[in-house]
Amino acid sequence: MSVDLDAALTVPRTAERPRDDGRALVGSRCGRCGAVSFPARAVCHACATAGPAQEVFAPTGVLITCTTVHVARPGLQAPYTLGQVVLDDAGPMVFGQVRAPDGGVRAGMPVRVVIAAPGETPRYWFVPQDEPASHRFGR
Known part of the structure; x- marks a missing residue:
């Protein structure tokens, strides 16, 4: 080819x-x-x-898998949850932090992306679709 x-x-x-x-x-x-x-x-x-x-890409998707990390890293206090999200409308699978109140994260749940303010870490994360956009869980 x-x-x-x-x-x-x-x-x-x-x-x-x-x-x-x-x-x-x-x-x-x-x-x-x-x-x-x-x-x-x-x-x-x-x-x-x-x-x-x-x-x-679509700002929404489905959480496919997730894990809780118990070791802090710069800009992220432990514990925090990471997951793989397949974005809607034939979007890609994306890896990122997942934030939910009381750690209510589960595979199969619908999520949406939240874009951080400039200079904020991480640059984006996912929250349950039914949570208000202003929530910044796990900060």
Whole structure:
């Protein structure tokens, strides 16, 4: 298979690509095979097509699996919960912190993304869909 990767050279570097639009996560979707990625890629991971299109993903999804971490790290007090979320509308699987009141996190629950204020850590996290956007559990 012959792949022209010159188009990948015109894609901004990873650190320069947006990861969110203030309301939802931003990644890429391949125009050839439809594969999705977060964060955005310069070359499709599935078919090696250069320059997948930037796409804003659905701000909601389903928590597939999760685990509670009991070791603190910079910017995160332990314990905290991490999980894998499949975003709605054929979005990618995304890894991130999951926050819920009283630790009410369970696989299969519908969640939505919360985008942090600039400079805040982590940059995004997930909360149950029925929780108000203003909640910042686990801070």
